[in-house]
Amino acid sequence: MISMFTFLLMSTIATSALFFTGCSGGADTKAIGSVADAAMKVYVAPGAKDEFYDFASGGFSGQVAVIGLPSGRLIRVIPVFSMDPEKAWGFSEETKPMLMTSHGFIPWDDSHHPEFSMNDGVPDGRFLFINANNTPRIARIDLTDFRTKEILEIPNSAGNHSSPFTTENSEYVVAGTRFSLPIPNEDVSIETYSEKFKGTLSFIKVDKATGRMSLAFQIVMPGFDYDLAHAGKGPSHDWIFFTCYNTERANTMKEINASQNDKDFIVGINWKRCEELAAQGKGQVVNVSYAHNIYNDETHTASSAIEKNVRILSPADTKGNVFYMPTPKSPHGCDIDPSGEYIVGGGKLATVIPVLSFSKMLTAIQDQKFDKEIDGVPVLNYKAILAGEVEKPGLGPLHTEFDGKGFAYTSMFVSSEIVKWSLKDYKVVDRVPTYYSIGHLGIPGGDTKKPWGKYVIAYNKITKDRFLPTGPELFHAAQLYDITGEKMKLLLDFPTIGEPHYAQACPADLIMKNSKKIYQLAQNKHPYATKKEADARVVRKGNEVHVYMTTIRSHFAPDNIEGIKVGDKVYWHLTNLEQDWDVPHGFALLGANNSELLIMPGETCTLLWEPKTPGVYPFYCTDFCSALHQEMQGYVRVSPSGSSTALTWNARK
Amino acid sequence: MTMKSRLFMVLASALLIGLFFVPMWSITLEAPQYPKGYELGILISINEVRGANEFDLQNVNGLNHYIGMKPIDESAIPELEYMPLIVGVLIAVGLLTSLIGKRQLVVVWLVLLLIAGTLGMYDFYRWEYDYGHNLDPRAAIKIPGMSYQPPLFGSEKLLNITAYSYPAIGSYLILLSVVFAALAWWIARKKVSRLPLRTVGT
Numbered sequence: 081m082i083s084m085f086t087f088l089l090m091s092t093i094a095t096s097a098l099f100f101t102g103c104s105g106g107a108d109t110k111a112i113g114s115v116a117d118a119a120m121k122v123y124v125a126p127g128a129k130d131e132f133y134d135f136a137s138g139g140f141s142g143q144v145a146v147i148g149l150p151s152g153r154l155i156r157v158i159p160v161f162s163m164d165p166e167k168a169w170g171f172s173e174e175t176k177p178m179l180m181t182s183h184g185f186i187p188w189d190d191s192h193h194p195e196f197s198m199n200d201g202v203p204d205g206r207f208l209f210i211n212a213n214n215t216p217r218i219a220r221i222d223l224t225d226f227r228t229k230e231i232l233e234i235p236n237s238a239g240n241h242s243s244p245f246t247t248e249n250s251e252y253v254v255a256g257t258r259f260s261l262p263i264p265n266e267d268v269s270i271e272t273y274s275e276k277f278k279g280t281l282s283f284i285k286v287d288k289a290t291g292r293m294s295l296a297f298q299i300v301m302p303g304f305d306y307d308l309a310h311a312g313k314g315p316s317h318d319w320i321f322f323t324c325y326n327t328e329r330a331n332t333m334k335e336i337n338a339s340q341n342d343k344d345f346i347v348g349i350n351w352k353r354c355e356e357l358a359a360q361g362k363g364q365v366v367n368v369s370y371a372h373n374i375y376n377d378e379t380h381t382a383s384s385a386i387e388k389n390v391r392i393l394s395p396a397d398t399k400g401n402v403f404y405m406p407t408p409k410s411p412h413g414c415d416i417d418p419s420g421e422y423i424v425g426g427g428k429l430a431t432v433i434p435v436l437s438f439s440k441m442l443t444a445i446q447d448q449k450f451d452k453e454i455d456g457v458p459v460l461n462y463k464a465i466l467a468g469e470v471e472k473p474g475l476g477p478l479h480t481e482f483d484g485k486g487f488a489y490t491s492m493f494v495s496s497e498i499v500k501w502s503l504k505d506y507k508v509v510d511r512v513p514t515y516y517s518i519g520h521l522g523i524p525g526g527d528t529k530k531p532w533g534k535y536v537i538a539y540n541k542i543t544k545d546r547f548l549p550t551g552p553e554l555f556h557a558a559q560l561y562d563i564t565g566e567k568m569k570l571l572l573d574f575p576t577i578g579e580p581h582y583a584q585a586c587p588a589d590l591i592m593k594n595s596k597k598i599y600q601l602a603q604n605k606h607p608y609a610t611k612k613e614a615d616a617r618v619v620r621k622g623n624e625v626h627v628y629m630t631t632i633r634s635h636f637a638p639d640n641i642e643g644i645k646v647g648d649k650v651y652w653h654l655t656n657l658e659q660d661w662d663v664p665h666g667f668a669l670l671g672a673n674n675s676e677l678l679i680m681p682g683e684t685c686t687l688l689w690e691p692k693t694p695g696v697y698p699f700y701c702t703d704f705c706s707a708l709h710q711e712m713q714g715y716v717r718v719s720p721s722g723s724s725t726a727l728t729w730n731a732r733k
Numbered sequence: 734m735t736m737k738s739r740l741f742m743v744l745a746s747a748l749l750i751g752l753f754f755v756p757m758w759s760i761t762l763e764a765p766q767y768p769k770g771y772e773l774g775i776l777i778s779i780n781e782v783r784g785a786n787e788f789d790l791q792n793v794n795g796l797n798h799y800i801g802m803k804p805i806d807e808s809a810i811p812e813l814e815y816m817p818l819i820v821g822v823l824i825a826v827g828l829l830t831s832l833i834g835k836r837q838l839v840v841v842w843l844v845l846l847l848i849a850g851t852l853g854m855y856d857f858y859r860w861e862y863d864y865g866h867n868l869d870p871r872a873a874i875k876i877p878g879m880s881y882q883p884p885l886f887g888s889e890k891l892l893n894i895t896a897y898s899y900p901a902i903g904s905y906l907i908l909l910s911v912v913f914a915a916l917a918w919w920i921a922r923k924k925v926s927r928l929p930l931r932t933v934g935t
């Protein structure tokens with residue numbers, strides 16, 4: 081025994097010595113095997129492009145990160161729910177309305193789940209939806225120019241977490257509430273939680289042609305915490321499933337009080353039938369207030385409107401179309417396999433991974449195998465709907481994705497690993513550690529009908545020692561694994577932005593073929609656009625001054641302006657006359673209290689400036705646009721309020 | 734001229750109609766900022782000068798302003814007005830030749846085409862010279878002794894830009910037209926030499 085121990089110790093020392101001398105920084109050769117093999121698989125040679133786009137939520141950054149796979153390189157951050165001074169998102173006059181809500185302007189949110197628009201159960205490459213968790217909203221990002229084009233607030237909701245999962249053809253995206261509320265929200269004692277608080281599941285219709293969203297109806301449910309969702313596909317096309325916990329209806333110390341029941345639920349909803357019921361006028365239309373913000377591609381300008389009504393269906397209205405399916409314990413992830421038959425619940429505190437059967441669920445409903453009813457919603461019998469349980473999977477199962485070859489991959493937060501198991505016999509076939517405490521995981525197309533089962537990516541909550549340290553605050557690490565073989569193989573660590581919750585990836589071709597290069601100047605319908613340099617001018621309307629300015633390599637027109645006075649509201653409307661790919665111009669003004677502008681070719685952007693002190697203020701182009709970029713600058717003169725300085729500007733000399 | 738020979742002459746003339754629709758010459762500009770697949774291109778026809786892609790001409794003019802080159806402006810090039818007329822006349826004369834059927838006229842037509850082609854190339858050279866040398870003295874980039882004339886044929890590196898100048902489909906149409914006219918002339922010649930034999934035979 082002692083000699084065995086000595087042998088192990090010796091070999092460990094020998095191995096460490098090997099990789100400390102052999103590899104820089106001490107790569108974990110135990111996990112990756114051959115460094116050269118792993119490097120070959122993730123190396124995207126200069127000039128070559130990544131194979132997949134990966135869209136990762138920015139979590140508390142409120143944005144979306146665009147990452148190339150397999151390189152793990154960050155290629156874009158799309159501003160969505162948080163202001164971004166770099167891109168003037170929420171700072172320019174055109175984009176301020178995008179961040180309006182019924183609570184007024186909100187500069188930040190917490191984004192969790194990116195979701196591709198789908199056609200026949202596979203991504204169609206048109207749009208990406210993502211939720212705001214804190215002030216419930218859903219955004220739609222246009223994948224031709226990677227810009228947020230629409231944000232819809234969700235009324236009667238809080239903790240918009242089980243969102244924005246889409247049905248098989250993106251007929252709907254859904255939004256379930258994780259923090260139940262009094263509905264309508266009113267001044268009541270929190271102690272009334274169990275009787276007065278309700279959860280809502282919102283169904284947002286997506287227009288097939290334009291992608292426009294509209295809140296179609298909400299289903300009011302008992303006051304549990306509705307956590308995650310996924311829509312059915314194929315045979316289960318008409319159904320959507322939500323996990324829920326806190327079936328104890330606790331309103332304090334939920335970590336203990338909401339962890340008492342052995343089983344919580346997955347809610348199964350026949351959305352197709354509910355859609356019909358709503359169309360028949362079932363339920364009631366109630367008065368609410370929620371913002372609907374739309375960015376107009378032609379005017380490059382967003383508008384925000386408050387909408388007033390929503391149709392609410394109660395359990396009585398939806399009878400026979402909404403069921404609770406018992407699921408052990410405090411389930412989080414709710415994932416449907418590519419065939420649409422298996423529903424996998426990730427019970428955070430469960431010792432098994434339950435796999436529920438859609439066909440058995442239908443039979444159980446037919447045979448009325450109900451254990452009980454909660455607030456009018458029947459609870460199906462667990463045994464009757466169970467396909468099988470994955471035993472001893474690890475600790476803290478959260479999310480499951482599929483490779484399309486009969487295997488499921490479940491993230492294990494507590495034991496910090498990915499577990500691969502078979503959908504045939506529910507046996508674990510492989511497991512790999514993650515670094516550390518994985519939350520979501522992603523396989524390109526891993527929640528669709530046809531996964532591209534080449535990689536699985538771990539999105540972790542803890543980073544610790546994986547990268548050069550940056551003080552107490554670290555970014556969240558992700559890992560890329562090769563899943564083409566029998567065993568998963570670690571290939572790469574890469575950084576992310578904010579906290580990546582869910583991420584979705586798809587083949588690059590699907591998106592890059594439609595990627596815009598410029599905005600057509602001829603189609604620019606911005607009311608303050610200046611289409612040619614000869615039209616550049618300055619117009620005063622009382623104390624409002626509108627500067628119609630153009631940019632082209634390498635000058636502003638006009639670039640000298642006089643006659644601005646303290647107390648004026650100066651609107652700088654900049655139109656970039658360039659029609660050449662990757663030639664933006666920037667605009668920054670000394671003392672401006674907002675941000676810069678970054679104007680894409682053919683676009684018009686507006687910065688509001690309210691000068692406070694007389695003097696001369698320089699402005700300049702912030703984007704190194706050309707050899708004479710440093711010369712791209714100008715001056716604006718500010719005179720005291722009431723002075724007689726004439727409004728003048730120069731033409732090109 | 735035989736029927737076959739006349740037909741070739743009709744074809745030779747008709748091919749020139751294509752010049753109204755396709756470019757004769759192409760200049761491609763490649764630079765570190767405009768790599769392979771994203772080059773800027775200028776296409777020159779008898780009646781227009783345009784970009785290979787929608788905004789190429791605008792972007793070429795945008796770049797050229799740094800060296801003080803005049804913007805390429807169709808309205809400043811009178812040739813675009815009268816070149817179509819010249820080609821129209823050539824087509825008409827060609828068709829007339831096939832109608833009249835005189836073999837010597839084919840030679841006249843070929844000579845006319847050759848003169849027009851040579852003058853065209855000379856004119857093209859003159860414009861290139863003008864654009865390349867006649868620069869704004871207030872230009873931002875001035876390099877003593879440097880001119881920016883693109884090559885008449887072939888490629889040349891001008892600062893960061895490599896210019897490629899090659900015939901486009903229209904030039905190949907002209908070449909084909911010459912071949913057809915020559916064929917018309919050749920066939921007619923054979924026919925002439927055979928005619929007396931047939932006369933003897935009958």
